[in-house]
Amino acid sequence: MTSDSLPLAQAPRSWQRSLTLALLALAALLSLTLLYSRLRNPQGLLGTAYPPGTVAPPLAGTGDDGRPLALADFRGKTVAVFFGFLNCPNICPTTLAALERVRQTLPERQRKEFVSLLVTVDPGRDTPAELRSYVRYFSPDARGLVIPKTPLRQAAAAWGVGFEYSNVKAPDRYDVNHTTGVYLVDKEGNRRVVWDYTQLNLTDRIASDVRTVMQ
Incomplete structure (x- = not known):
């Protein structure tokens, strides 16, 4: 060598x-x-899990029935919270429809304990009455919430939600870009998981998350 x-x-x-x-x-x-x-995420949830004891930031305004409404009023129920608006062309109606499919997969006893809550990011155009007609089209148990613009900004920021008005053509003609996540709040008022919009077509997996959180 x-x-x-x-x-x-x-x-x-x-x-x-x-x-x-x-x-x-x-x-x-x-x-x-x-x-x-x-x-x-010890429970193997589909969505992104929050650390235990993550309290959901407060939400308070006028409900779709014209009466004061707050997230705290749903204590004892499991609430799917998302931010949207009535003129939303696809994401918001798709989200409501997906959440109703999830609710329908739950045992009858649990269906009344699951609520979809749409918080409008367009309080200048969306009225409580219009919200009521809109959300109830998708589910008899869905609710809508109108928060005035200034506290809405603060509330949205606390949830990690962003929104902006764009393509403004007139005071009542504009688009709204917004965060599309859905936040699941348990009966104790804690944020447990957030689903990305692209996950909402996985009905069985989302329903599994809901049942787990309801336990």
């Missing part, structure tokens, strides 16, 4: 050792990620 052949003989072993170390590091990282996920 010549001195020139030694590096060539060692090169494969060095490369294999580096690959092995890289794979071990990747496996360790995946294990830590899985462990963190299980600690954060």
Whole structure:
């Protein structure tokens, strides 16, 4: 064996050792990620779970029946909260329809304990009466909530929700861009999980999350 052949003989072993170390590091990282996920979401919920005891920020305004309404009034029930508006072309009606499909999969005893709550991000145009007709079209138990603009901004920020008015053509002609997540609040008033809009077509998985939170 010549001195020139030694590096060539060692090169494969060095490369294999580096690959092995890289794979071990990747496996360790995946294990830590899985462990963190299980600690954060021990119940295996589909949506993104909140840490235990995460109290839902307050929501208060005028209900779809024209009377004062607050999220706290639903204590003892499980509430799916989302922010939207009546002129929403697709996301809001799709969300309400998806939540009603979820409600229909629940045992009859639990259906009355599950409420969809639409908080309008367009209080300048959406009236309580219009909200009532809109949400009840999708579900007899759905509710609507109107909060004046200034406290609405504060409430939305507390929930991590953003919205903005765009394409303004007149005082009553504009679009509203908004966050599309759905937040599940348990009967104790804690935020338990948030679903991304793209997950709402997974009816059985969403319903499983609801049943788990209701336990």
